[in-house]
Amino acid sequence: MVVERLRVCRHTLLPLEGQALAVRVGGPPCASGQPFHRQPSRLVGNSACYVESFRPRRYSRGRRMKALVLSTNNYRSFPSRKQRFARRLAERGYDVLYVEAPVTWLAVARPKQWWKLSAWRSGVHDQGDHMWTASPTPWLPYFKKYERVADHDSLTYYRYLQSLAGDWTAEASIVLTYLPFVPRTLRLLGAPVVYDCVDDHSAYPGLLGKATVDRLEARTADIASAVIATNETIAAKFSSHEDKLSLIQNGVDHELFAAPAMTWLDTLTTLPRQRRFLYVGAMREWFDVQALGAVAAAYPDCVIDCFGETLPVVRDGLAVHANVVFKGTLSQAAIAQEAPHYDVALIPFRESPLTLGVDPLKFYEYVSAGLPVVSSTIHALGAFGEDMVRLASTPEEFISAVQDTIDADSLELRRSRVESSRRFDWSLRITEFDRVLDTMAHHQS
Structure with missing residues (x-):
């Protein structure tokens, strides 16, 4: 009720x-x-x-x-x-x-x-x-x-x-x-x-x-x-x-993330493929090592940059994937400058009562930078369309969602995400x- x-x-x-x-x-x-x-x-x-x-x-x-x-x-x-x-x-x-x-x-x-x-x-x-x-x-x-x-x-x-x-x-x-x-x-x-x-x-x-x-x-x-x-x-x-x-x-500091994105998008006539995927946030017990590892294996020519504090067990679980790069922590302002230059942003969480009920800050930051998102199943994100986020519940679905997201993305969608995310400010x-x-x-x- x-x-x-x-x-x-x-x-x-x-x-x-x-x-x-x-x-x-x-x-x-x-x-x-x-x-x-x-x-x-x-x-x-x-x-x-x-x-x-x-x-x-x-x-x-x-x-x-x-x-x-x-x-x-x-x-x-x-x-x-x-x-x-x-x-x-x-x-x-x-x-x-x-x-x-x-x-x-x-x-x-x-x-x-x-x-x-x-x-x-x-x-x-x-x-x-x-x-x-x-x-x-x-x-x-x-x-x-x-x-x-x-x-x-x-x-x-x-x-x-x-x-x-x-x-x-x-x-x-x-x-x-x-x-x-x-x-x-x-x-x-x-x-x-x-x-x-x-x-x-x-x-x-x-x-x-x-x-x-x-x-x-x-x-x-x-x-x-x-x-x-x-x-x-x-x-x-x-x-x-x-x-x-x-x-x-x-919510999000919309201007912080939107301004660098629009500055870059305004220089483009077509959306280039960067071959770079982004994750920002802590990598702790709730982080889905299996899902990210599957994406890394499926896209060996793409670099997955991970920003945030990382548990040793997460590093060890992904050590076999040379294209997964742990880059430490950056300020929000620095992340905002980097974010537009990625193909897709990721939220790979293990399914649990904790992760099903989160409202991830990173989602609002990703879309304010114009990025499309692929996420594990999170109830709060189910309200958004696939132009913003695709949800995946298995590693195989994650791989497929990443490809579908990259194929569907465009300059128009990037600008649309930046503009529509003003409501999250x-x-x-x-x-x-x-x-x-x-x-x-x-x-x-």
């Missing part, structure tokens, strides 16, 4: 009725319109004798409100909706603390993550334009497997936030969270919550229990005043929260995010 409703209401906020609750035991209620501050030890769930809806904390004229963004990415990692929505909060008048991705003590075994184990000691960093960042103290492992561990880590997380200079926990007016694992933190913070769900967190590989992650996420959604999903597959998980659910897909996604915030504020005023 929720999926059918979202097809009608796509990119619009559904009526918001549910509100998160703060609970105080004993004592008189707060005066009407006044901020409701709690002692953390007094929060006891919904069984208390006194319940009050969260209200935005009010500030004297000229003083900026404060917002917390609880992220699963570091601030200086690849730019995504997390940084963009955080910056939008700053543009709307908030001082924003962007809390970077947590790590567990298992990072001791990963030399590349050692710096994160002590990053919390450096406190809050001013990034300018009313944006600050901080990196949390390490968590206990197994928080995705055992709910009691998650609640322990939530308390550790809250106490870390509480210790930061700037009174962020006492004065937070809104929390934008990408973490479904810290509902206890959200309760203790006591501010209105927006939960932006961009992945099926229970489908990730590793030390987790699906039922545990689902319960933690359900608690997070219950607390949230608004829930955002990136696509209908993710939205279907929140069928019991239709009253506060909206759908905002990922982040500015339009930000407008949708604004609607969520405005509607939430209206219901809580």
